[in-house]
Amino acid sequence: DQQVKQNSPSLSVQEGRISILNCDYTNSMFDYFLWYKKYPAEGPTFLISISSIKDKNEDGRFTVFLNKSAKHLSLHIVPSQPGDSAVYFCAASTNTGNQFYFGTGTSLTVIP
Amino acid sequence: KAGVTQTPRYLIKTRGQQVTLSCSPISGHRSVSWYQQTPGQGLQFLFEYFSETQRNKGNFPGRFSGRQFSNSRSEMNVSTLELGDSALYLCASSLQRGAPYEQYFGPGTRLTVT
Numbered sequence: 001d002q003q004v005k006q007n008s009p010s011l012s013v014q015e016g017r018i019s020i021l022n023c024d025y026t027n028s029m030f031d032y033f034l035w036y037k038k039y040p041a042e043g044p045t046f047l048i049s050i051s052s053i054k055d056k057n058e059d060g061r062f063t064v065f066l067n068k069s070a071k072h073l074s075l076h077i078v079p080s081q082p083g084d085s086a087v088y089f090c091a092a093s094t095n096t097g098n099q100f101y102f103g104t105g106t107s108l109t110v111i112p
Numbered sequence: 113k114a115g116v117t118q119t120p121r122y123l124i125k126t127r128g129q130q131v132t133l134s135c136s137p138i139s140g141h142r143s144v145s146w147y148q149q150t151p152g153q154g155l156q157f158l159f160e161y162f163s164e165t166q167r168n169k170g171n172f173p174g175r176f177s178g179r180q181f182s183n184s185r186s187e188m189n190v191s192t193l194e195l196g197d198s199a200l201y202l203c204a205s206s207l208q209r210g211a212p213y214e215q216y217f218g219p220g221t222r223l224t225v226t
Binding site for chain 1: 116143145147152153154155156157160162167168170202204209210211212214215216217218219220
């Protein structure tokens with residue numbers, strides 16, 4: 001059973017606009033969330049994380065929002081750049097757990 | 113500091129054969145996890161090793177096994193290969209186990225079973 005879901009397999013955005021990638025989870029015990037970016041022929045690279053004690057974490061153009069009551073998190077990229085075109089995975093874990101659960105990924109295409 | 117390395121990068125095997133994949137974690141990282149990535153399935157957790165012991169195992173058949181050596185390097189083995197085992201196999205290392213230690217991934221081994 002997929003505990004972390006990314007329901008949009010793909011997303012296209014114009015350069016300079018905002019990209020919003022969404023992620024839902026089912027396990028209410030999850031309290032640590034991460035986003036990874038993956039280019040073809042490379043492994044995923046860590047992008048940004050958020051702990052459940054926060055509802056927002058920002059790092060440059062990337063902001064992650066967490067809505068615990070809705071079991072939903074989102075990644076905002078502003079402004080989007082062509083180099084952001086990649087597959088984005090969200091992942092979740094419990095603070096005491098030792099396993100990360102990954103979503104199926106969203107392929108983002110930023111159109112110049 | 114060198115990243116996570118995986119060998120080989122590409123592999124073609126025949127159904128029924130076995131295969132061994134290798135992973136060298138970032139120096140100082142003690143936890144190594146393995147994932148299988150297939151289209152539409154995302155990253156499926158295989159197992160995690162820490163201090164040469166398997167600490168966690170995902171929902172995969174016993175044909176999938178692994179081990180970790182004293183230098184933290186890890187290998188995974190798949191026996192009696194099936195066509196459905198064709199996938200990208202990713203290894204990830206982290207300083208310690210679990211959150212908040214993010215995982216650093218290698219480039220993966222692309223396994224094709226014919």
